[in-house]
Amino acid sequence: MNVWMRLLFATRSGTIAVIVFAAIALAAIAAPWIAPQNPYDLAALDLRDARLPPGSVGPSGHVFALGSDVLGRDVLAAILYGLRMSLAVGVTSSVIALAIGMLLGLYAAYKGGRIDSLLMRLVDLQLSFPTILVALILLAVLGKGLEKIVLALVLVQWALFARTARAAALTEVRKDYIDAARILRLPEWRIVLVHLLPNCLPPVSAVAAVQVAHAISLEATMSFLGVGLPITEPSLGLLIASGFQYLLSGDYWISVFPGVALLLLVGSLNVVADGLRAAMNPRLESARAKLPPLLPESVQSAPAAEAALTVDRVTTRFASSQGLVNALNGVSLTLRRGEVLGLVGESGSGKSVLGRSIMGLIAPPGRIVGGDIWLGTTSLTALTEEQRRALRGSRMAMVLQDPLTSLNPVLRIETQMIETILAHENVSKEQARARALRALEAVGIPAPEERLKCYPHQLSGGMRQRVAIAIALLNRPDVLIADEPTTALDVTIQSQILAQVQQLVRETGTAMIWITHDLGVVAGLADRIAVMYLGHIVEIGPTQQILSAPAHPYTAGLLASIPSRNERGQPLQQLRGSTPSPVGLPPGCVFRNRCDRSSPRCEQMPELLGTTRQVRCFHPLEEAT
Amino acid sequence: MTAHVLLEVNEVSRTFATRRDFAAKLASLLGADKPVPAVRALDRVSLTVAEREVVGVVGESGCGKSTLARIIIGLLTPSSGTVTYKGRPVHAGEAQAPLDIQMVFQDPTASLNPRRRVAELLLEAPLVHGLCKPEEAEDLLASLLRSVGLDPAVGRRFPHEFSGGQRQRLGIARALAVQPQLLVCDEPVAALDVSVQAQVLNLFMQLRAERGLAYLFISHDLGVVRHLSDRVVIMYLGRVVEQATTEELFARPNHPYTRALLESAPKVDARTTFQPIRGEIPSPLDPPPGCHFHPRCPFASERCKRERPELAEIAPGHWSACHLNSGGA
Numbered sequence: 032m033n034v035w036m037r038l039l040f041a042t043r044s045g046t047i048a049v050i051v052f053a054a055i056a057l058a059a060i061a062a063p064w065i066a067p068q069n070p071y072d073l074a075a076l077d078l079r080d081a082r083l084p085p086g087s088v089g090p091s092g093h094v095f096a097l098g099s100d101v102l103g104r105d106v107l108a109a110i111l112y113g114l115r116m117s118l119a120v121g122v123t124s125s126v127i128a129l130a131i132g133m134l135l136g137l138y139a140a141y142k143g144g145r146i147d148s149l150l151m152r153l154v155d156l157q158l159s160f161p162t163i164l165v166a167l168i169l170l171a172v173l174g175k176g177l178e179k180i181v182l183a184l185v186l187v188q189w190a191l192f193a194r195t196a197r198a199a200a201l202t203e204v205r206k207d208y209i210d211a212a213r214i215l216r217l218p219e220w221r222i223v224l225v226h227l228l229p230n231c232l233p234p235v236s237a238v239a240a241v242q243v244a245h246a247i248s249l250e251a252t253m254s255f256l257g258v259g260l261p262i263t264e265p266s267l268g269l270l271i272a273s274g275f276q277y278l279l280s281g282d283y284w285i286s287v288f289p290g291v292a293l294l295l296l297v298g299s300l301n302v303v304a305d306g307l308r309a310a311m312n313p314r315l316e317s318a319r320a321k322l323p324p325l326l327p328e329s330v331q332s333a334p335a336a337e338a339a340l341t342v343d344r345v346t347t348r349f350a351s352s353q354g355l356v357n358a359l360n361g362v363s364l365t366l367r368r369g370e371v372l373g374l375v376g377e378s379g380s381g382k383s384v385l386g387r388s389i390m391g392l393i394a395p396p397g398r399i400v401g402g403d404i405w406l407g408t409t410s411l412t413a414l415t416e417e418q419r420r421a422l423r424g425s426r427m428a429m430v431l432q433d434p435l436t437s438l439n440p441v442l443r444i445e446t447q448m449i450e451t452i453l454a455h456e457n458v459s460k461e462q463a464r465a466r467a468l469r470a471l472e473a474v475g476i477p478a479p480e481e482r483l484k485c486y487p488h489q490l491s492g493g494m495r496q497r498v499a500i501a502i503a504l505l506n507r508p509d510v511l512i513a514d515e516p517t518t519a520l521d522v523t524i525q526s527q528i529l530a531q532v533q534q535l536v537r538e539t540g541t542a543m544i545w546i547t548h549d550l551g552v553v554a555g556l557a558d559r560i561a562v563m564y565l566g567h568i569v570e571i572g573p574t575q576q577i578l579s580a581p582a583h584p585y586t587a588g589l590l591a592s593i594p595s596r597n598e599r600g601q602p603l604q605q606l607r608g609s610t611p612s613p614v615g616l617p618p619g620c621v622f623r624n625r626c627d628r629s630s631p632r633c634e635q636m637p638e639l640l641g642t643t644r645q646v647r648c649f650h651p652l653e654e655a656t
Numbered sequence: 657m658t659a660h661v662l663l664e665v666n667e668v669s670r671t672f673a674t675r676r677d678f679a680a681k682l683a684s685l686l687g688a689d690k691p692v693p694a695v696r697a698l699d700r701v702s703l704t705v706a707e708r709e710v711v712g713v714v715g716e717s718g719c720g721k722s723t724l725a726r727i728i729i730g731l732l733t734p735s736s737g738t739v740t741y742k743g744r745p746v747h748a749g750e751a752q753a754p755l756d757i758q759m760v761f762q763d764p765t766a767s768l769n770p771r772r773r774v775a776e777l778l779l780e781a782p783l784v785h786g787l788c789k790p791e792e793a794e795d796l797l798a799s800l801l802r803s804v805g806l807d808p809a810v811g812r813r814f815p816h817e818f819s820g821g822q823r824q825r826l827g828i829a830r831a832l833a834v835q836p837q838l839l840v841c842d843e844p845v846a847a848l849d850v851s852v853q854a855q856v857l858n859l860f861m862q863l864r865a866e867r868g869l870a871y872l873f874i875s876h877d878l879g880v881v882r883h884l885s886d887r888v889v890i891m892y893l894g895r896v897v898e899q900a901t902t903e904e905l906f907a908r909p910n911h912p913y914t915r916a917l918l919e920s921a922p923k924v925d926a927r928t929t930f931q932p933i934r935g936e937i938p939s940p941l942d943p944p945p946g947c948h949f950h951p952r953c954p955f956a957s958e959r960c961k962r963e964r965p966e967l968a969e970i971a972p973g974h975w976s977a978c979h980l981n982s983g984g985a
Binding site: 207208210211212213214215216217218222225226229230265377378396491493494521522523524525526527529547548549551552554555578585588589590592593594595596597599600602603605606607609610625 | 708716717729730731734755758759761762763766767768770771772779780781784785819821822827830834839849850851852853854857858861862869876878880882883884900902916917919920921922923924925933936937939
């Protein structure tokens, strides 16, 4: 609840709305004690006080701050009592409707099948009629009265709650924790009430806040039309109706002040509801975060002449509610033409952020705060976004884990491939198509002529990834960044794609960074391996050397824990602990709290030393060379 | 295996009818006699798990391993065939599967209710089932947390306060809370970081030694399965194609698919050039006739296209479903 509150107060309109609503609600609740008069105690009214303008003192001696109505009632007092009634009716009916709708919605989602479709058809039916019409008809049948209007309001509201709760529950019900509860043979009611309900409450409560406002205005409308509360009950709707005929004669206050009060109540409630909904969407929060500040400019260094890619002390940071996330801390590496670099790391190591930093794809709340990236001799950080876009797809390209994110679902493969070629080269459409065909052949796609005419969804996951790779290599880029492209694929398909990619980059001379968490994948693929941990390269060197004689204790620990390097059935060697959060890391070596070789010296950050075999450690297992 | 059989899966099949769209329903109403397409997720699968035994199930997507897991723990019923636990049917009418079979899930985050505290997560089932008195709950909680290597004082915390590996430990502790004898583990380390995988695998082995647990261990990672399992079952498109003791299977893989799988698995210690088997995994909606593997098999013959090979014992305890073993293809 406090998280919600924090987010509610994050915007000015939210803060104002919360304050206005709280003030109205407090005044309404306290009405019997703070109202200058009990306007529904008919004996206390004095008819001589009727229709006095605001600020006047009546013959009875009473001061009418907001004027008086036809019966000589203090309008301010009547408004306070009316607000009290509005809130009571609105909240009561919405809460009852929420309880009924939520239970039905949750049960329908949990059971599925016939119960679900039956209930949802009923909901559809109800929601297809305008609420106000249903309420009118119901009240015409039920008659006037407090409990009757509450009943009518429950009947018009439950369906919306049922639908919202069901939608929320449908995603929850598929989660493993519900399966776990079933396997633990917990009673059905318990699964629905104890496990499902609390997880479905947030979206439903946002709807509830809107619904309270809606119910309040419905009550006012019904009362105004004369089918809601009886004349003896306090109601803003009745009050507005009673002053309506005097509006033209200039006695505006009887209707206008209650109207303004109603507007403030409903309006502030709606803004609060909006705030609640926004609070539950974490994306809105991160969009508000400030960008991390840039580092002071450092001395620029020229890229190595023969390098396809030079990454020079790149630092990338993300703003988050917990603080700055140091995703990359001054990462440097070079890639020769045609070289394959395996970039290995666990979650949070920064390996994907490095890939996206190179491609210029870091979006707010993150940004590259320091360092430079050179594609050949072109400095990428000095380019405009437009110039960078021209390079992407021609001189550098990227393949992602999920090919569907890079393929357009509504365009044929053919269209997408031809577009990619034509965007960067001045060739005829026929030539482009012929090249697309050859590219599909080259990644091992059978019957490429047919596949060209397919849409992405008509292909299997493996085929889609091949298409994505073919598109990435279409313009023979200097650099290809492959971010876990085979992780989601089956091993037999993975080995096919690895074989093809290896051959292709050899032919095109493309330098490639293959990002993965699986050392086995890069063992057969990469010329060199770079190991990342918490935003640092801790070790980089030729594949065979890294795999057979790792220098950094982290690399050594990872390799030692692989089952094939342990005796079958014996306890595996394991790294202790887990990767700490990248927010607020203490200075020094980032691995030292999990390291068996650490010493007081490790409270300083070691440099990445060496030339062919680089390692960032004061106590390496192998010396840097 | 001389030990008592704990779980017996006997000729279990499971088909899922695909939902017909409106056009298909209309067509069948009008008399068009088109059969409803059905996915045969499991096709006459048999296997056993003995007391204290670890059986690894390996296969790629569409092989039916997750459907098998859901049937064994009673979340799904088989279309035909039986599953018995200690001789009693698991799916007998309304009677549900026994608490003795529990499950460890792939995604440690999704498998823990985010709004419940650790103590509630772990103690709910034993309290509901009367396996523990309320006054003993504290002790049970501490001993459960200790047995999975967590601090016994974390009972008031929520799942999001733990790392991925610790959450998986919580998931294991929750399963242990009802004193199961068989744990069905569906890719239990696939979502964990490499450096944490070894810790969790070690925990599985330690729990087996301490509690005499049996495991049905489903994984796509051959290295993990080889390390933990006593026996391995290889599945392809809903069928068991080979099963044997772990040593036997890895030393003398028989089925061409098993061999392809072993060759395709990425290895750290051999700079192999990739030697892929050809072709894609066919859709389970429309599996090839005969041997499901024949379109990708380098040894396939006419017979493989027509006739389904049955599992046959090719060496003591080593079963394989390939025509090559019965007088050639």
